[in-house]
Amino acid sequence: MAASPQTTLRPLVAILEELATHPPPPVRGTPLDELRHLLEGAARTAVAGVPAGSLPLRAPKSAIADAIRCARFAAARRSIGFEAGSPDAQRTRRRGVAADVLVAHVLAGGALNEPAAQIVLDAWEARSEHNELEAVADLDDSERTGFDEDCVELAARLRADWMDLQWDADGEGGGARWWPRSQSTAAVALADGDVVITMRPDVELGGPAARLPPALIEVKATALAHDHSFDLNLYALGIGLRDGLAPAAVLHWSPGTGWVELPPVTIEVLESAARRVAHALDVLGSLARGETPEETPGAHCGWCPDAAICPSANPSAQRKGDMR
Numbered sequence: 001m002a003a004s005p006q007t008t009l010r011p012l013v014a015i016l017e018e019l020a021t022h023p024p025p026p027v028r029g030t031p032l033d034e035l036r037h038l039l040e041g042a043a044r045t046a047v048a049g050v051p052a053g054s055l056p057l058r059a060p061k062s063a064i065a066d067a068i069r070c071a072r073f074a075a076a077r078r079s080i081g082f083e084a085g086s087p088d089a090q091r092t093r094r095r096g097v098a099a100d101v102l103v104a105h106v107l108a109g110g111a112l113n114e115p116a117a118q119i120v121l122d123a124w125e126a127r128s129e130h131n132e133l134e135a136v137a138d139l140d141d142s143e144r145t146g147f148d149e150d151c152v153e154l155a156a157r158l159r160a161d162w163m164d165l166q167w168d169a170d171g172e173g174g175g176a177r178w179w180p181r182s183q184s185t186a187a188v189a190l191a192d193g194d195v196v197i198t199m200r201p202d203v204e205l206g207g208p209a210a211r212l213p214p215a216l217i218e219v220k221a222t223a224l225a226h227d228h229s230f231d232l233n234l235y236a237l238g239i240g241l242r243d244g245l246a247p248a249a250v251l252h253w254s255p256g257t258g259w260v261e262l263p264p265v266t267i268e269v270l271e272s273a274a275r276r277v278a279h280a281l282d283v284l285g286s287l288a289r290g291e292t293p294e295e296t297p298g299a300h301c302g303w304c305p306d307a308a309i310c311p312s313a314n315p316s317a318q319r320k321g322d323m324r
Contacts, residue, residue, distance in 0.1 A: 010259070011161075011164045012161065012162060012164055012165060012259065013164045013165050015249070015251065015259065015261065016165070016178060016205070016206075016215065019206070019212075019213050019215060019248060019249045020206075020212055020213065023213035023248045023249075024248055024249075024264040026213075026245060026246070026248065027240065027245070027246035027265060027266065027267050027270065028240075028244055028245045028246070029244070031267040031270075032240050032241060032244060032246070032270070035237070035240075035241065035270060035271060035274040036188075036190075036241055038274055038275070038278060039188070039190055039197075039241075039274055039277060039278060039281070040190050040191065041278075042277075042278035042281045042282065043057075043190035043191040043194070043195035043281055044190075044191045044194075045281075045282065045285070046191075046195060046281040046282050046284065046285030047191055047194045047195060047285055047288075048285070049285075049289050050194075050285055050288045050289055051288075051289075054288045055194050056193055056194050056195060056196050057194060057195045057196070057281075057284060057285060057288055058196050058198070059195060059196065059197045059198070059277075059280065059281060059284055060197075060198045060199070061198070061199040061200070061231070061234055061235070061238070062077075063078065063280070063284060064197070064234060064276075064277055064280040064281075064284075065230070065231060065234065065280075066078070066300075067279075067280035067281075067283035067284050067287075068276050068277075068279060068280045068283075069296065069298060069300040070293075070294075070295060070296040070297070070298065070300060070304070071283045071286065071287065071293035071294045071295070071296070072293040072294065072295045072296075072304070072306060072310060072312075073296075073300050073301075073303075073304045073306075074283060074284070074287065074293070075287050075293045076304055076305040076306040077303075077304070077305065078287075079305070080305050087143060089303075090135070091143070091146055091147070091150070092221065092222070094132070094135070094136075094147065094150075095150045095154070095221040096219075096220060096221040096222070097132065098116075098117075098120045098147075098150060098151050098154060098221075099154050099219050099220065099221045099254075099255070100182070100183065100202055100219055101119070101120045101123045101124070102116060102119060102120065102151070102154050102155060102158055103158065103162070103182060103202065103203060103219050103253075104123070104182035104183065105119055105123065106158055106162050106163070106167060107167050107175070107180040107181075107182050107203065108167070108168075108182075109167050109168030109176075112155045112158060112159060115148070115151075115152075116148075116151035116152050116154060116155035117147060117148045117151040117152075119151075119155075120151055121133065121136065150221075153255060154221070154255055156255075157255035157258075158255075161253065161258055161259065162253075165178075167180060177210065177212070178205040178206050178210060178212060178215075179205070179206065179207065179209060179210035179212075180203065180204075180205055181203070181204045181205075182202065182203055183200045183201075183202065184200065184201065184204055185198055185199070185200055186198070186199045186200070186201065186235070186238035186239050186241070186242040187199075187242065188238060188241045188242065195281060197238065197277070198238075199234065199235055199238035199239075201216055201217075201218075201235040201238075201239065202217055202218050202219040203216070203217035203218075203219060204216060204217075204239070204247075205217065206248075207243060207245070208243060208245060213248035213249065214239065214243070214245060214246075214247045214248055214249075215247060215248065215249040215250070215251065216232065216235055216236055216239060216247040216249070216250050216251070217250075217251045217252070217253060218231065218232050218235070218250075218251070218252045218253070219253055219254075220252065220253070220254045221254060221255065222254055222256070223254050223256055223257045224252045224254065224257060224260050229252075229262065232250050232252070232262060233265075233269055233270070233272070233273040234273055234276075234277065236250060236265045236269070236270060236273070237270050237273040237274055237277065240265075240270060246265045246270060247265050248264065248265070249261070249264070250262040250263075250264075250265060295310060295311070295312035295313075296312070297312045297313060297314040297317075298314060298317070299314070299317050300317070301313045301314040301317035302314075302317035
């Protein structure tokens with residue numbers, strides 16, 4: 001029976017200290033090579049018959065996750081670009097993006113002294129995230145107050161849960177020795193470059209360059225859900241294939257729940273993730289060939305742009321949590 005995620009009262013510094021001194025057995029070498037071979041075969045099958053103008057077949061994590069759920073869902077989500085949605089759904093999504101921005105700010109050694117919302121807006125400005133800036137500018141007074149309050153709450157929880165490490169300091173107790181990275185890319189090229197899988201984990205710590213066991217952290221504005229654990233397994237696979245070494249620790253953080261320690265990554269977990277990615281590549285290849293997408297109803301129907309016209313849509317599905 002697989003171990004379950006465990007909410008922990010331990011501070012991050014204690015979690016990382018245990019990881020540094022008592023890491024689990026590493027997953028590396030031949031088992032990861034075999035998973036790459038599995039995906040190589042799936043990639044070549046996926047691009048068979050795809051027009052040359054549609055190559056390379058790009059498979060970011062979001063498209064992979066959508067394709068695993070439902071082919072029509074994947075096609076519909078890909079076609080709309082920056083999502084509109086209800087005000088509540090947009091607030092949930094924006095809160096999650098703000099959490100990512102504030103965590104990146106902290107990991108870079110930044111203080112949280114100025115208004116948290118302004119830190120987020122400045123980051124979007126620096127990154128030319130015009131869609132986000134325009135969406136905030138269009139908020140009414142009540143919605144803008146909600147955005148500001150969300151950022152204040154996120155900053156308060158970050159002070160409590162992340163600042164026990166000095167992220168701009170090296171040495172014992174310093175976070176810099178863990179070489180923190182935010183939104184770094186894990187890219188895997190397959191089928192002679194005709195398929196490119198890309199993932200951007202929220203936070204990575206340690207790893208071969210830091211000479212410390214690698215750790216993966218998923219940052220969410222909402223509590224751990226099944227979809228989040230699923231996403232973490234995809235990220236762990238991407239990191240393992242990129243670095244030749246899978247994460248030794250996997251953590252989930254949200255302002256309401258704090259730190260949740262997930263079971264160590266095993267080759268069985270990565271194999272399951274790889275088989276799901278292989279299925280997703282098959283779906284994305286069929287969409288690139290212009291084939292009619294199959295419909296697989298489920299909880300994701302609540303987020304599907306085609307829900308109102310899809311004959312297979314689950315009428316009881318509602319938007320819950322943060323599906324990014």
